[in-house]
Amino acid sequence: MAEVLLFNALRDAIDEEMAHDATVLVMGEDVGQYGGSYKVTKGLYEKYGNLRVLDTPIAENSFTGMAVGAAMTGLKPIIEGMNMGFLLLAFNQIANNAGMLPYTSGGNFTMPMVIRGPGGVGRQLGAEHSQRLEAYFQAVPGLKIVACSTPYNAKGLLKSAIRDPNPVLFFEHVLLYNLKEHIPDEDYCLPLNRAEVVHPGKDVTLLTYSRMRHHVLQALKTLTQEGFNPEVIDLISLKPLDFETIGASIRKTHRVIIVEECMRTGGIGAELIASINERFFDELDAPVVRLSSQDIPTPYNGMLESLTIVQPQQIVTAVKEMMALQV
């Protein structure tokens, strides 16, 4: 068990998969000689050469479309969005081509590709660099959407994403790259469709993902000290959602709070609430509550920015309010 930083865990995942399968390649802006803007591909250019770690011009729609063509003809490209927000420029290639083409082609072509990179609200990066594209992409059929949150799951999930024959949108968080954790030395993969029960509990189910997992865990400390025992679930798979794990928790707690970094309107939480109501309404003792980012472009000012996303104290308050409800 070596202690590894999250960005290095991701690099190890890519390195191992490239070593084990010569059809795996990386494409994107500054992924090669520069080593990636967050150093996720550092050293791979030297090791695998300029075609397997392809520095592309700044042409998101075209290099993403190129990856689609490469995937259709038998390669397994990993696209790095230098910042996931840039991939809005490739929305058509991700949605119409990567997501839908295997279906519209009637199974003629498969799309073994991974689209990964840093998303989320960082530290005063401004609105365009602070996107949560998972909410925008969740309606696209044919895409799997995964968000990693720890060095351990980052590595195991990315390896599975690379091996998956379907297109996987893989979200990292710009503020989690330097997380440290002891992870296994041996080869391991983690399932793309399973949520992770981070902390078992019984009072209320806290559903979260990506960086908000860590805000929830901060809130958990306070809540535990005050005698509450919430169950914390990291969704990991944002599409499809793991309703087996979610349902088992709801049958135990009968209460749900969603903590997400995407915006409230049309967010992951919106879909979760609708689905939970459809599937588990009779199990609920209280309406599902969601704590989301404000419906605004992320402001630059640090104070305004912190007001935009959910803070641990709000989670504490929401849990207490829900537990205070007479049911």
Place this chain on the structure above:
Amino acid sequence: MVQERILPQFSSTQVKLSRKEGLTLYEDMVLGRYFEDKCAEMYYRGKMFGFVHLYNGQEAVSSGVIKAMRADDYVCSTYRDHVHALSAGVPAREVMAELFGKATGCSKGRGGSMHLFSAEHNLLGGFAFVAEGIPVATGAAFQSKYRREVLGDASADQVTACFFGDGASNNGQFFECLNMATLWKLPILFVVENNKWAIGMAHDRATSDIEIYRKGPAFGMPGVEVDGMDVLAVWATAQDAIARARAGEGPTLIEALTYRFRGHSLADPDELRSKDEKDHWFAQDPIKRFQTYLIEQNLANQDELKAIDQKIQMRVEEAVKFAEESPDPDPSELYRYVFVDESKS
């Protein structure tokens, strides 16, 4: 009289065409023409739906380029894709069945007119949005290079032909991919079928330099202008470009000057194009021109060509019969092909 670009002169004496090659080109063009005429008939009879874009008039481009390629080369098309699919070898019955939405269609009834695919024939699509196929084709060409240079597969010398229209040549993906194709010396032919009109937008109202082929050298690749109504000229031009690509010498931009004999789609009232303009181009009908050539060169006689026409007519009739008699997709398979996992189960 309409002002038209002067079609580049091409001397057929430059080409050595065998009888077999000549008849292959002829048959392919006739297939494209009859198939599309039949589509119009079937559309008006309510047998196919949606947007249907016919290729009449442009046959020399599809046949001239694709018949100069190998069966294992790649073809990437647009929403006007029926005839590219046929030239690439997708059986007429599978294309017709797809247009009828049937389970036996080349895209299993999931795609329709603008989404024709065939992995078996290396047909990458069928791309319904203007210019979106260009990056995909560039990716297929990159794959050939990767296979040869990274995977050490010496036989990986496949070339990709990427077809698109004059409208697409004003889109960023066109410029971005020209840049990358030269940068990495990719084995690809960018084939612009300049039919002068992007629906109702005349080419000269949409672009800063109407001579699209001149944009090739700006990106460090040869740009070639060719008479797109002369299958021999297209065929010879394609052969040069394919040889260059296969030899690792990189991409070529080919601008084929052509014309669609019908509206943009079967839903287009086609009100903007003048009768003079249409008459000018109808007189260039690539099939009639090639018939004359074949007969003049003693490569075939009238009766032989008629026999081909009849054979193709029967093939198209058979395709309609096949499509009509084919089953709809199984409703229980509505979700099939969304993910690889589901399609296996």
